[in-house]
Amino acid sequence: KTRVQIFKYVCMKWSLALLVGLITGLVGFFNNFAVENIAGFKLLLTSNLMLKERYHAAFVAYVGCNLLLATVAAALCAYIAPAAAGSGIPEVKAYLNGVDSHSILAPGTLLVKIFGSIFGVSAGFVLGKEGPMVHTGACVASLLSQGGSRKYHLTWRSLQYIKNDRDRRDLITCGAAAGVAAAFRAPVGGVLFALEEATTWWRNALLWRTFFTNAVVAVVLRSLIVYCRGGKCGLFGKGGLIMFDMSSTVSTYSTADLLAVMILRKGAVFKIIHTMSISLLTSCCSYGIPWLARCTPCRSGNFKNFQCPPGHYNDLASLFLNTNEDAIRNLFSGNTGNEFDISTLILFFIAVYCLGLVTYGIAVPSGLFIPVILAGASFGRLVGTILGPISDLDPAIFALLGAASLLGGTMRMTVSVCVILLELTDDLLMLPLVMLVLLISKSVADNFNIGVYDLMIQMKGLPYLEAHAEPYMRHLVAHDVVSGPLLTFFGVEKVGNIIQILKTTGHHGFPVINEPPFSEAPELCGLVLRSHLIVLLKGKRFTKDKVLTGSTEVFKSFGSFDFAKAGPGKGMKLEELEISADEMEMYVDLHPITNKSPYTVVETMSLAKAALLFRELGLRHLFVVPKTPGKPPVVGILTRHDFMREHILGLFPHFNQRKKMNEEQT
């Protein structure tokens, strides 16, 4: 590449990062704006009716609005993009681990994610917008990195610079970080989230780029919020979350451990009905439960008077009949004494916890942060209120610590949760306390199970490469797990053979072997990819005899981006090729498209070390070569699936039994 091209390329990468930040920031603002207006309208309608003491009409209006919104959200998910349901963080995490699953980052998913999330949050479900925002940011980045979507005829030629896995992954990491930054207005927290939770391969250059993207998000959000302060944005309030101040000394407690029960059901109509019933349940809870509370004289803040006379407020309604963000703000607000009754907090905690568990199973874009923060904050405030007489801490501090501990226990993130919470509350004096609580909660939770996102990746059956090699891998060598017959090509191969092999197998990479007359003895030449083979075959540069055509000859017929990696689900299909019977008998030189520096391991290499190599370098194919001469030059190919637990334990069931025996002994 020339100097100018490199410069252009670097500029491209940075402007794409800028665009990702810009668009994610705008989407994040739009999201907040829409939610606050829709939910605000709904709550205003209800409370106006209640002020007129028309309680039944208020109930009908409230439930009606919720049902309508929930139905729209569920319908969007069920009919347009089923992949948009749920949090999206596990999928993004798996993608960044190298799982190239179709439709995770498709444009349809993006649209449904945005609007589904808006309607879902407005419908008053106990779910958050931050998981969907992460997914949205990743989708935006993915679309930009592909230069638009071919399916929807939205393509920008000028953006189609990024055509390899690594750059695309980098941009999507930026997108995920920007999502967190936009959802919480926590730019540094977003960077740390990307680092701690999302990515598998991290480089320092990435830190710098995600930081840039998040700075853009922060500036966009800030300027839009400043613009909105003039009252030009309807019911849109402050955008960010919470600010409160307090004095602090040390006091801690352990954490509960949330296991998200996923109710995966089939059938689009059923999904919608399911969502509607959950919506009905949530609505009834949030409208019905507040009747149990007594009225208390009003002090200040964003409190609801519900059925109470003016100047009084209903503490349960302040939590239930409110947007989730306002409920959190109420729980975190300090210097308000024992504003919430103990019974209120117990009721709210139980309701939110149960609703959160049930809600996570519905087919609507849903984040986990907000429900966890809600549950944690109410639990913490409960503890704080109970300990009130013997502790001089503000219950609001307990609410913050409760939220931190539940987040740490659920997500198993530490530094990022810590920074996100600090950015939310804008109080750095809490740092040591929050760190302590996070440490305890994560340690306790780690004894029971793995983090909720890893759990979800397992449930969805995504082939995620773990950071650590499993202990049984140390007793195996690379050759042990090689599976299936090995299919190889010669350096100059018959077209018919290639078509035959491509048709009969689904492999993505094949070893290329040089044989006499092109080398003295059979030797490994390199790796050729299925997608490159198809492009080469389409070019139809075939020869009658077994001869080397040379690279220059081949690259005359192809542009520089013909071999570049297409987006997920894109690229040429084998079926598009039309090869005549004559051509089938001809030869094609594979050398120009062969990667001549494949990574290899000797067959006696410990599987644990091979797995380390595979993961650290982010490989898709790893050749296993023989130890002693005399064998064929390659004895197998290792792919991601060969390192999966299921595959290995299927081949060597005794490891599983031994493990069980070990567990029984101890």
Next chain:
Amino acid sequence: KTRVQIFKYVCMKWSLALLVGLITGLVGFFNNFAVENIAGFKLLLTSNLMLKERYHAAFVAYVGCNLLLATVAAALCAYIAPAAAGSGIPEVKAYLNGVDSHSILAPGTLLVKIFGSIFGVSAGFVLGKEGPMVHTGACVASLLSQGGSRKYHLTWRSLQYIKNDRDRRDLITCGAAAGVAAAFRAPVGGVLFALEEATTWWRNALLWRTFFTNAVVAVVLRSLIVYCRGGKCGLFGKGGLIMFDMSSTVSTYSTADLLAVMILRKGAVFKIIHTMSISLLTSCCSYGIPWLARCTPCRSGNFKNFQCPPGHYNDLASLFLNTNEDAIRNLFSGNTGNEFDISTLILFFIAVYCLGLVTYGIAVPSGLFIPVILAGASFGRLVGTILGPISDLDPAIFALLGAASLLGGTMRMTVSVCVILLELTDDLLMLPLVMLVLLISKSVADNFNIGVYDLMIQMKGLPYLEAHAEPYMRHLVAHDVVSGPLLTFFGVEKVGNIIQILKTTGHHGFPVINEPPFSEAPELCGLVLRSHLIVLLKGKRFTKDKVLTGSTEVFKSFGSFDFAKAGPGKGMKLEELEISADEMEMYVDLHPITNKSPYTVVETMSLAKAALLFRELGLRHLFVVPKTPGKPPVVGILTRHDFMREHILGLFPHFNQRKKMNEEQT
């Protein structure tokens, strides 16, 4: 390993992390405590004399104190541990990159680092304590990971659990992070510093462990400071740095680019004289320059009245005749209007900038952060004061932004500087501004040169492995850079041969080849390390004939930690071996100590990809194997030095010429 052993091992690692945090926190506090008391005594003495209008006596007292302190610091450095001079961050960075340099983390270095830093900072030099604190933390971690120091007869058997490179490196990373946390009371910033600047290999488990260590540091510091608030610590003040509040809108400017000129000179006495002369210069500056300033009526804060009557203050003296931390605090203090005159700020900026450049060359433990913050803050405040009439921003904000931009331009750290500054100032509203300024300054500086720490690593000639492969590596293959004759051992080798080879070469690893009768054809068995060979030879399990002794036989004579890696500069020496002439003719089986899964690359592998493999997996030896059968099973070994720029450009000088030609053309 059994389950119990694993559990013990994990507990060990965590308790070591706890200990590192505890000790570093204590050292950090002691450091602050000592500096504030010594410097406070010095300043009190001077100002008392000045109050009595004995200006010459005050000058003599001030200069005398400074000279004494500087001499002690320089003498400590020159005579006890020359490795302790300077910042120490480059050395720690190189160590974490795999450079096993002697004495970097020795106990002597630790002691001199602590006391040299205390005396150096107290002497009023323009230098900080954060670089030395990072080094101190790393030294503490290193000592703990070795279970104490054999040289000083301080060993704890029970701590000698960690005996491999990776765990030691992890612990030292924790130590470096704890150092930043202790120097700035910025625990999250410390974690990010370790991640962004210090480490080469990062794992998520490390994030979690450094976070824990820093939480411990934060708690230790907090409780000690709370204890000191009762006035029991002499002149010790608040410990942390700065707190100020402000309102903010956007305004930015670019940055200067500091190139630290290192004046490295030889000869211990000369070093001390050099240090003393710099000390004299600094003292004269800080005592002499304030006479130029006018007196201004006093408002509040930590200001000096110097020669002024009571109720007035001298703004130059408030900056010069103060500890560096107090000067920064004064510069950052908001709502004080144009407290500092423009001429004052210009003078101070120039003086600090020049003194900083000169000071960094002296042989005293010196950090770069504080001088850079001082220069940046005074420059920022200068700009703020000049722009005062047309901007409604507080000059203190400009000071913060100036410090951020100069830090970003010098260190090229972004996220960590951002978080450290936020933790220092405790004001999250500044985040977008600081991010913006950092982005600009880093981008501008990156166009000129590399970061100051990388520059220093280059100057010291440490073989640092860069994250990116150089462009010329793409035109080379692994075989091209293999140097020197390859020395190999057979699986069962004659003792005399081993001794001979160990004596004549300095290599740390050798390939082991199996030959008939132990295998059908010559084949690569694995890698054997020099240190393991020496241990094996010491055990004297020799045989008369070429036979396999088997592992069980060999491991009977050795304990489980005999082969564990000793600390840097420790371990057995070749000279300690005593082998008789008879034994020289005997054989020893190397199989039990051979690593049978070495990583290998084919000789035609692109050098860039081999370098990637080498760095990502943190290797020390990489075997180059032949592509075609018939050659010997190993054709070479690649080590760290084979990837160094100097080595490659020495072998292929035309790359250098081509690069120069390119540069001339453009």
